Amino acid sequence: MTPVIEFKDVHKFFGKNHVLKGINCTISEGEVVVVCGPSGSGKSTFLRCINHLENVDRGNLLVNGIDTASPRANINKVRMETGMVFQQFNLFPHMTVLQNLMLAPMKVRKMNKTEAGKTARALLERVGIGEKAEAYPAQLSGGQQQRVAIARALCMSPKIMLFDEPTSALDPEMIQEVLNVMRDLARSGMTMVTVTHEMGFAREVGTRVIFMDEGNIVEEGNPQEFFANPREERTKLFLSKILKH
Amino acid sequence: MDVIFENGDLFLSGFLTTIYISIFAAILSLIIGIVVAVLRVTPSGGLKVLAIVYTEFFRNTPFLVQALALYFGLPKLGLRLQFQVFGLEFNQSFVVGTMALALYTGAYVAETIRSGLLAIAPGQTEAARSLGLSMMQTLRLVIIPQAVRLVIPPLGNLLIALVKNSAVLTAIGLAELMYNASQVNNRTFRTFEVFTAVIIFYLVLTLPLGWLVSYLEKKLNPLRAIRLNLRGAR
Numbered sequence A: 001m002t003p004v005i006e007f008k009d010v011h012k013f014f015g016k017n018h019v020l021k022g023i024n025c026t027i028s029e030g031e032v033v034v035v036c037g038p039s040g041s042g043k044s045t046f047l048r049c050i051n052h053l054e055n056v057d058r059g060n061l062l063v064n065g066i067d068t069a070s071p072r073a074n075i076n077k078v079r080m081e082t083g084m085v086f087q088q089f090n091l092f093p094h095m096t097v098l099q100n101l102m103l104a105p106m107k108v109r110k111m112n113k114t115e116a117g118k119t120a121r122a123l124l125e126r127v128g129i130g131e132k133a134e135a136y137p138a139q140l141s142g143g144q145q146q147r148v149a150i151a152r153a154l155c156m157s158p159k160i161m162l163f164d165e166p167t168s169a170l171d172p173e174m175i176q177e178v179l180n181v182m183r184d185l186a187r188s189g190m191t192m193v194t195v196t197h198e199m200g201f202a203r204e205v206g207t208r209v210i211f212m213d214e215g216n217i218v219e220e221g222n223p224q225e226f227f228a229n230p231r232e233e234r235t236k237l238f239l240s241k242i243l244k245h
Numbered sequence B: 001m002d003v004i005f006e007n008g009d010l011f012l013s014g015f016l017t018t019i020y021i022s023i024f025a026a027i028l029s030l031i032i033g034i035v036v037a038v039l040r041v042t043p044s045g046g047l048k049v050l051a052i053v054y055t056e057f058f059r060n061t062p063f064l065v066q067a068l069a070l071y072f073g074l075p076k077l078g079l080r081l082q083f084q085v086f087g088l089e090f091n092q093s094f095v096v097g098t099m100a101l102a103l104y105t106g107a108y109v110a111e112t113i114r115s116g117l118l119a120i121a122p123g124q125t126e127a128a129r130s131l132g133l134s135m136m137q138t139l140r141l142v143i144i145p146q147a148v149r150l151v152i153p154p155l156g157n158l159l160i161a162l163v164k165n166s167a168v169l170t171a172i173g174l175a176e177l178m179y180n181a182s183q184v185n186n187r188t189f190r191t192f193e194v195f196t197a198v199i200i201f202y203l204v205l206t207l208p209l210g211w212l213v214s215y216l217e218k219k220l221n222p223l224r225a226i227r228l229n230l231r232g233a234r
């Protein structure tokens, strides 16, 4: 398995706040990694370092062989290969769904309009909302918006997909429609790093679970082992809290 | 009514001067406003402090005082304040009046544009950047189009206020609508007719501007328009 993401002793500070305290972690092609942990433990920061929405203060972080911590790294190249899906969807409200999907392929990959439109429509079909191409984001439900956001990221044909609590802002009845799309994506062989507390998702398609606390990776393992026999006390405490619900 | 028609040329030239100075001052205030707003959202620097001092000063002192101070102060600095361009004569009242109106309105334009830029959620920038768009592309394709939609209605209202504020420039001897009307009134004492006419002239300018603003608001904001249409259809 080729490694596609390598954290090497990565540190991150927000002012005096030491948010990532020496992360070491290698993620290989095709892995579906689920990151969990208490609020404020640094999960989002971990994820956002991968596509350089946050810069690393110390250590090395290789993504597809490019060291994003180096000042000379081509960050836009990293971002082209790395799709990201946010908790709040972050669709562009002044564009239709189709325009949301076509923007980056045309402006960044210089794809022509016909081709970008074809790709976009195919991806909308894939996430199950082909009929909403001409709608504006505000006319869609939360679940539909998040599926559009996934399709928008996929339009750039990324090698890696990052998800930051993609179902946390959704009403309960819409969570499954988004998870279904993510499951399909995982089964298609996409490399995925997902911050989520949907443990069902982790069990079904996850290849590894990472538990973070206070800026450290406390424990990691394959989902079966991780849920059945957590080793660390902090992990047990955390799991007992979230699995009750 | 005859008093209006007998002095029709005075009313008309005042009306035209009001229009001219409004156009010049509006363009100038927009330029000032954009520059100052950009300076204010950038991280730091001496220019940012200057931008803050400018907006606070012009928003917190009376426009009449600013206009008089500029009118009597600028000539003392030895500036040339009369121009002749393409055979058109711009006297000192007109030049200083345009500057005063633009500086005063520009402070409000800057604040409006600044709040428009800040109102776009940081998530929009992050989404655009995560797709590989450059900072310039993000500004041009994602942030500015949304900020413009937010900012058009309040800027339209500022334009209407600018037209009305031009009447204050009567105090520095600018022969605009209000000034010329006062001349007619002083001569004829037909106060009621004269100022009714003045009010109508101002409404002829400001009401269509108001309509234009709400038209643009609908056109630029498809979602709002869609919602309005839906409501109309039901």
Ligand SMILES: Nc1ncnc2c1ncn2[C@@H]1O[C@H](COP(=O)(O)OP(=O)(O)O)[C@@H](O)[C@H]1O
Binding pocket: A014, A017, A019, A037, A038, A039, A040, A041, A042, A043, A044, A045, A046
């Ligand atoms: N942009 C930021 N500026 C300052 N502090 C931040 C910023 N983003 C996150 N933090 C801080 O970093 C810590 C970790 O945050 P985050 O990675 O969002 O945690 P999680 O996603 O696990 O809840 C928190 O203490 C948070 O307050």
Ligand SMILES: [Mg+2]
Binding pocket: A043, A044, A045, A165
């Ligand atoms: Mg988070």
